[in-house]
Amino acid sequence: MALSMTAFARQEAQQEWGTLSWEIRSVNQRYLEPHFRLPDTLRALEPTLRERLRQKLARGKVDISLRFTPADQQATLELNEPLLNQVIGTAEQLQQRLDVSAPLDIMRLLQWPGVMQSAQVDPDELRQTALSLFNDTLEELIEHRRREGNSLVAHIEQRLTQILDIVEQVGDYLPEALQRYRAQLKQKALDMAIELDDGRLEQEVLILAQKADVDEELDRLKTHVKEAQRALKSSGPCGRRLDFLMQEFNREANTLGSKALSTDITQAAVDLKVLIEQMREQIQNIE
Incomplete structure (x- = not known):
């Protein structure tokens, strides 16, 4: 299941000795890049927190902050x-x-951090509560990422369906374009009073058909659609795989445009590039 890298989570716990509150924000990033802001009394937890974060997330810039407010601000x-x-x-x-x-x-x-400490707070209890609350906050963040990811997947799948529709249309455009080219050659020959036998005419049409053959590009586009759909349904991170596929989609769309025999095929290539760019923008947020 594709997860978004954009998410936010906040959890708070109130105890007799005070209040702990975690906030985790994440945005898209090529690699996992965590940044921690912790109270001095709990800074020793950072290695443990980093490891738990690494086990749950693969990519994203993640800002993690913890606030501790003692119950009695005048505590000894x-x-x-x-x-x-x-x-x-x-x-x-x-x-x-x-x-x-x-x-x-x-x-x-x-x-110096830790030299002065509140007499009312048990350090072990404080650390255990902070760790437990961090786990809850992280799970909330992942759930938020999952919901956002579902929305992104729906957006991308809709564009993939549109790409398949365009591929089918282009397959129908080519025979019509060759027919128009054949008629144009005949008309030019008549206008210039040139005798053009059927054999020569078919040879010219065949040469153009070979140059304009886009069956291979259309087949590859269909294959890329299947690969993208498979990646979206995979259980692990798929953002980098999808980003690579967008490059391949774009390459086929460019080749299709360069071989265009008609304005219909040219417009189809343009429409493909628009859809590919729309998908690429959304994929930047997928883990």
């Missing part, structure tokens, strides 16, 4: 002494290595 802060000791010890080692004796800035030490 407590000092994370083990972490503070590590920071001070590392700073002192660096001073010795660089042979400097500058005093440590107390305020900067206190601003």
Whole structure:
């Protein structure tokens, strides 16, 4: 099933100790490109979040943000002494290595992520709640992508059906165009008082028919339609496959236009290119 890369999801969880809210936005991108904005107290979750995102999504630029609001904004802060000791010890080692004796800035030490933390919040519970809520938000995003993808598939399938209709029409146009060319040759011969025997006339018509033969192009267009329909029904990501097929569609439409014997066939080639471009624009959003 084709998934759109454009989607949005938001989930919120309220607990006694505060509120967590996730927002995930995704737009089209050639590769998977996640960007995280997390509170300092939960920044250590980023590797786990990246892995979960990679398991669920294949492409797209994804902006992920988490907001944590404590229940009591005036809650008492407590000092994370083990972490503070590590920071001070590392700073002192660096001073010795660089042979400097500058005093440590107390305020900067206190601003170090995790040194000061709310006494009311259990860090493990906070992390588990954040991870669980992230999973729910990600599933909501995927469902949104699925709905958008269904809409894109319907749009593309409609254009594929129109392409098949045009292919059938072009198959009918060619015999009529050759008949008109035969009549035009006869008329020119009469106008110029040139005697043109039937054998020579048929030879000229045959030469033109060989130059204007588009059966191969029409067959390839039908094959490309089948491949596109198969890709749209596949279970995995299909955007890149469809994008490649649009290039092949366009190549056949160009060849068809260059071989056109009549304005009907020329217009058919133009109509094909319009439909192909409409599909290509939609495919840019498919994962």
